[in-house]
Amino acid sequence: MEKILLDMHTHSSFSPDADDSIEAMYERAVSLGLKAYAITDHCDINYWYPTEHYFGDKEDVLDKEMYGSGKYCTDSINEQSVLREKLQGRLEILVGAEIGQPLQDIEHAEQLAADPRLDFLIGSHHMNAGVADFYYLDYSKMTDEEIRSLLEDCFAQTLDMCRWGKFEVLGHLTYPLRYICGEYGRTVDMSCYEDMIREIFCTLISNGKGIEINTSGLRQKYGRTFPELDTVKLYRELGGEIITLGSDAHRVNDLGCGIAEGAELAKAAGFDRVAYFRKHEPVFLKL
Numbered sequence: 001m002e003k004i005l006l007d008m009h010t011h012s013s014f015s016p017d018a019d020d021s022i023e024a025m026y027e028r029a030v031s032l033g034l035k036a037y038a039i040t041d042h043c044d045i046n047y048w049y050p051t052e053h054y055f056g057d058k059e060d061v062l063d064k065e066m067y068g069s070g071k072y073c074t075d076s077i078n079e080q081s082v083l084r085e086k087l088q089g090r091l092e093i094l095v096g097a098e099i100g101q102p103l104q105d106i107e108h109a110e111q112l113a114a115d116p117r118l119d120f121l122i123g124s125h126h127m128n129a130g131v132a133d134f135y136y137l138d139y140s141k142m143t144d145e146e147i148r149s150l151l152e153d154c155f156a157q158t159l160d161m162c163r164w165g166k167f168e169v170l171g172h173l174t175y176p177l178r179y180i181c182g183e184y185g186r187t188v189d190m191s192c193y194e195d196m197i198r199e200i201f202c203t204l205i206s207n208g209k210g211i212e213i214n215t216s217g218l219r220q221k222y223g224r225t226f227p228e229l230d231t232v233k234l235y236r237e238l239g240g241e242i243i244t245l246g247s248d249a250h251r252v253n254d255l256g257c258g259i260a261e262g263a264e265l266a267k268a269a270g271f272d273r274v275a276y277f278r279k280h281e282p283v284f285l286k287l
């Protein structure tokens with residue numbers, strides 16, 4: 001197995017679904033000997049303020065534990081900026097964040113994207129407009145047609161996000177499959193969405209943006225990367241040049257997991273280098 005090069009997608013306790021401190025994550029990255037490392041805490045932009053702001057005390061809100069992502073993400077960026085100074089010379093640390101569905105609150109999205117401390121922003125789509133995170137939906141009760149329409153909306157909204165494009169890479173393009181296929185065992189015919197995915201890639205490429213190979217699926221029931229090999233190949237065939245690798249670790253022990261396999265997959269798709277970002281500019285590491 002090859003050496004783990006970098007990990008450009010991880011979460012600390014400033015994300016609502018992760019527990020380990022930034023310092024603990026940094027120490028782990030040093031001990032793994034990574035060349036570059038980023039914490040990318042969640043900023044689901046439609047939850048910039050705490051949930052009560054949007055829903056009052058309504059009982060039937062699915063994303064109940066959602067939080068004021070604006071404050072948490074900004075606090076994370078503050079702490080990353082301070083702590084990385086302490087680790088200078090031991091590891092190249094990039095200050096990052098994962099922005100979710102930016103078009104659902106464009107004003108705060110623009111504000112976050114312009115934060116001068118950021119090196120690297122992942123653009124992700126975790127929930128369709130007006131619908132809960134894909135994580136919360138019950139796919140056992142949906143018809144195939146309902147799932148198809150959910151995914152069509154997902155890719156259409158992802159395309160709109162890519163047209164906005166104020167981020168470096170598109171996060172886990174096929175995220176809903178973690179739940180639809182991995183957790184609920186439903187079958188999805190991805191060929192239905194190929195034209196949309198092509199358009200997403202052409203948009204990213206013309207804006208000089210990349211995609212990530214998110215390796216979290218390898219350690220989950222889904223068992224594959226987001227997106228998988230054929231889709232990464234398509235990005236390459238269309239002229240895509242920028243790939244990052246991310247474990248999407250939500251705890252110290254998952255940091256770096258699957259990165260070596262992700263690097264192999266990138267090679268199989270025709271890449272001989274992967275990127276990380278310093279002040280929004282790509283730096284390439286040879287595979």
Ligand SMILES: [Zn+2]
Nearest residue numbers: 098124171172
């Ligand atoms: Zn995500």
Ligand SMILES: [Zn+2]
Nearest residue numbers: 009011098248
């Ligand atoms: Zn993430």
